[in-house]
Amino acid sequence: MNLRTTLRESAAYLFYDRFKKLIVALLLIVFLFVLGQLTVSNFLSLGQVLLTIKLSSFIALFGLCQMIVIAGGGSGLDLSVGYAATMTAVITAAIMDGKNENLWIAVLVALGIGLVVGMANGSLAAYVKLPPLVVTLAMSNILQGVINVYTAGRNITGRPSPVLQIIAAKSIGIFPNILFVLLILAPIVMILLFRTKWGLKLFGAGTNETAAYLSGVNVRRVRFMSFVISSVLASLFGLLLLGNMGIAFKDMGSNYVMPSIAAAVVGGVSLTGGDGNYLGVILGAIFLQTLTNLLVALGWGDAGKWLGFGVVLFILLIVYVSNRRSR
Amino acid sequence: MQAPGTAARGAARRFVARPEFSTLLILVVMFVLTAVLQQNFFEIKSIARNINAFTPLILITMGQAVIILAGGIDLSAGTALSLFTCVLTTVMRKADPWSGALALVVVFAVAMAVGIINGIGIGYLRIPPVIVTFATSFIWLGAALFLRPTPGGEAVEWFKAFYNVGAIEGVTDSFLKRFTDVIPPALLLVVIGCLFWAVVSKTRTGRYIYAVGSSNDSAYESGIDTARVQLRACLVNSTFILLAALFFVGQNQSGDARMGDPLTLRAIAAAVVGGIALTGGRGSVYFALVGALILSFVNKIIFFANISSAYQTLVGGAIVILAIAASQAYTLSNRRAR
Numbered sequence: 001m002n003l004r005t006t007l008r009e010s011a012a013y014l015f016y017d018r019f020k021k022l023i024v025a026l027l028l029i030v031f032l033f034v035l036g037q038l039t040v041s042n043f044l045s046l047g048q049v050l051l052t053i054k055l056s057s058f059i060a061l062f063g064l065c066q067m068i069v070i071a072g073g074g075s076g077l078d079l080s081v082g083y084a085a086t087m088t089a090v091i092t093a094a095i096m097d098g099k100n101e102n103l104w105i106a107v108l109v110a111l112g113i114g115l116v117v118g119m120a121n122g123s124l125a126a127y128v129k130l131p132p133l134v135v136t137l138a139m140s141n142i143l144q145g146v147i148n149v150y151t152a153g154r155n156i157t158g159r160p161s162p163v164l165q166i167i168a169a170k171s172i173g174i175f176p177n178i179l180f181v182l183l184i185l186a187p188i189v190m191i192l193l194f195r196t197k198w199g200l201k202l203f204g205a206g207t208n209e210t211a212a213y214l215s216g217v218n219v220r221r222v223r224f225m226s227f228v229i230s231s232v233l234a235s236l237f238g239l240l241l242l243g244n245m246g247i248a249f250k251d252m253g254s255n256y257v258m259p260s261i262a263a264a265v266v267g268g269v270s271l272t273g274g275d276g277n278y279l280g281v282i283l284g285a286i287f288l289q290t291l292t293n294l295l296v297a298l299g300w301g302d303a304g305k306w307l308g309f310g311v312v313l314f315i316l317l318i319v320y321v322s323n324r325r326s327r
Numbered sequence: 328m329q330a331p332g333t334a335a336r337g338a339a340r341r342f343v344a345r346p347e348f349s350t351l352l353i354l355v356v357m358f359v360l361t362a363v364l365q366q367n368f369f370e371i372k373s374i375a376r377n378i379n380a381f382t383p384l385i386l387i388t389m390g391q392a393v394i395i396l397a398g399g400i401d402l403s404a405g406t407a408l409s410l411f412t413c414v415l416t417t418v419m420r421k422a423d424p425w426s427g428a429l430a431l432v433v434v435f436a437v438a439m440a441v442g443i444i445n446g447i448g449i450g451y452l453r454i455p456p457v458i459v460t461f462a463t464s465f466i467w468l469g470a471a472l473f474l475r476p477t478p479g480g481e482a483v484e485w486f487k488a489f490y491n492v493g494a495i496e497g498v499t500d501s502f503l504k505r506f507t508d509v510i511p512p513a514l515l516l517v518v519i520g521c522l523f524w525a526v527v528s529k530t531r532t533g534r535y536i537y538a539v540g541s542s543n544d545s546a547y548e549s550g551i552d553t554a555r556v557q558l559r560a561c562l563v564n565s566t567f568i569l570l571a572a573l574f575f576v577g578q579n580q581s582g583d584a585r586m587g588d589p590l591t592l593r594a595i596a597a598a599v600v601g602g603i604a605l606t607g608g609r610g611s612v613y614f615a616l617v618g619a620l621i622l623s624f625v626n627k628i629i630f631f632a633n634i635s636s637a638y639q640t641l642v643g644g645a646i647v648i649l650a651i652a653a654s655q656a657y658t659l660s661n662r663r664a665r
Contacts, residue, residue: 077461124648124652130605131400133457134400134605134651137402138644138647138648142640145638145641145643148638149641152637301476303469306466306468306469309469310464310467313462314466317448318452321455321458323452323453324452325453325554
């Protein structure tokens with residue numbers, strides 16, 4: 001045949017086709033590092049790369065919540081992850097009070113908060129069929145209100161247990177420990193999504209709702225579960241966030257919400273649902289953190305960060321999601 | 328022979344059966360409750376104060392209603408409002424009255440740009456409206472923070488005319504002052520908004536907005552340029568947000584990059600309470616105004632119920648989600664019955 005078909009069948013092309021979005025995310029990161037090295041001195045070094053990965057880990061963790069909800073389709077997104085995590089951190093800080101033996105109570109509380117929030121989100125989004133973004137935005141307002149009420153009469157006291165601090169804040173040699181959390185989490189997530197029946201159902205519900213329903217998948221329950229899992233994970237990550245920060249405060253999680261969604265989009269998760277590669281989300285998180293570092297180094301501050309995130313998300317939506325009519 | 332009044336009674340019965348009736352009924356109940364709780368409710372001063380407090384939500388809700396009718400949703404409305412106030416207070420110089428006119432021109436251009444960007448995303452690129460306006464909301468936020476990292480800025484004296492003509496230095500006892508004592512400028516802004524929509528809804532675009540919102544594909548196949556219709560809906564929305572921004576700057580004489588955030592969700596909730604279906608194509612912009620009034624009265628009632636301020640975000644959020652869920656459940660059950 002001609003050259004084109006030969007090229008299309010070549011192993012290199014197949015590899016490219018399958019990991020297209022991962023490669024794009026990786027190239028974007030490299031591009032930012034090179035750009036940073038050219039404009040800011042001492043931007044590219046092993047230490048800097050590792051620090052970037054450490055800082056991006058929480059974006060990647062919350063990105064996992066987003067990925068699971070997005071994969072179930074129905075334009076799922078979860079804006080309540082930030083305040084679910086904050087609420088867990090604020091409440092469990094007082095419970096743990098810097099002692100390891102109280103950690104299990106804290107974990108139970110985190111699970112409880114996650115279940116309640118997730119079930120509320122899931123039932124409104126999957127069963128009442130409200131737009132998930134509106135539901136979870138309202139939910140995050142409610143959680144913020146609960147935190148306000150909880151902290152109204154008292155100061156936020158307590159510290160995380162040492163174990164949490166070791167996992168989230170310390171490092172072995174030059175490698176931050178939170179990196180190992182991601183290294184363990186990523187394959188587990190990939191196996192759950194690509195090698196279990198539940199993952200298949202989730203992707204099925206996301207790819208084609210009707211087809212999944214006709215093949216016997218309870219689409220509403222699958223989506224409901226995805227919100228529950230997202231909230232439970234978010235609350236558990238709230239414990240890690242507390243470990244990382246050392247203290248709890250009112251808005252500790254809210255800055256991760258928008259980046260976590262952007263990370264999922266940068267990582268090539270299709271917003272219409274039906275796929276999801278956690279490696280991509282991690283790369284997306286690293287990209288966003290590198291972008292933040294670069295903008296901060298250039299002295300653009302908070303304004304530059306949000307503007308940059310917004311523009312990047314908008315452009316990637318145009319590239320990945322837009323569905324122009326052909327004329 | 329028919330008894331006189333039967334026809335009228337039939338019309339009344341038909342009206343009671345309409346969903347708008349329940350909305351109006353809730354409004355009346357809220358109105359009565361507020362009037363009972365607020366002792367000086369019917370004094371001209373407190374009426375003016377209530378109108379001032381309700382106006383921003385009403386305007387944002389009407390804009391949001393238009394965009395939802397066209398099959399979209401605007402999560403960037405609040406940050407767009409913030410951005411407009413920041414633009415206005417950055418361009419204006421208190422000492423130079425003419426800078427106010429320049430600011431109006433600049434902010435109008437910014438508003439149109441905001442509408443066009445959202446409209447291109449929703450209409451032409453057909454990115455899901457929720458996510459594209461979520462993305463643009465951060466662009467507006469970033470831009471607003473660039474202009475005003477902290478709340479502040481300055482405004483020309485005559486900008487107070489959008490809030491209270493009597494507050495302007497130099498205006499003492501003119502006809503204008505007496506007129507706006509009775510009819511606050513905020514009410515005029517709402518009336519301007521209503522007239523604006525009255526004109527737009529009579530045009531072809533106004534009718535197409537409903538068609539596109541009901542079924543984008545059918546509208547497209549009937550030869551409607553759906554993308555252009557949605558773009559125009561976004562421009563209408565931007566205009567409403569601009570009116571709200573004028574009021575805010577008139578009232579506060581400053582800009583704030585974060586002040587619009589809570590309004591986005593409240594406006595969506597108000598539109599839904601007013602009978603706008605989130606699926607698009609069904610509802611009336613004027614009833615969205617009624618929805619905004621209902622939520623505003625609820626806010627007043629919460630205020631008079633003497634709940635400590637710590638509870639207010641919580642109660643506000645809970646009411647929003649309950650209102651949306653109840654309206655949606657009502658719509659779903661109606662559709663099943665049919």
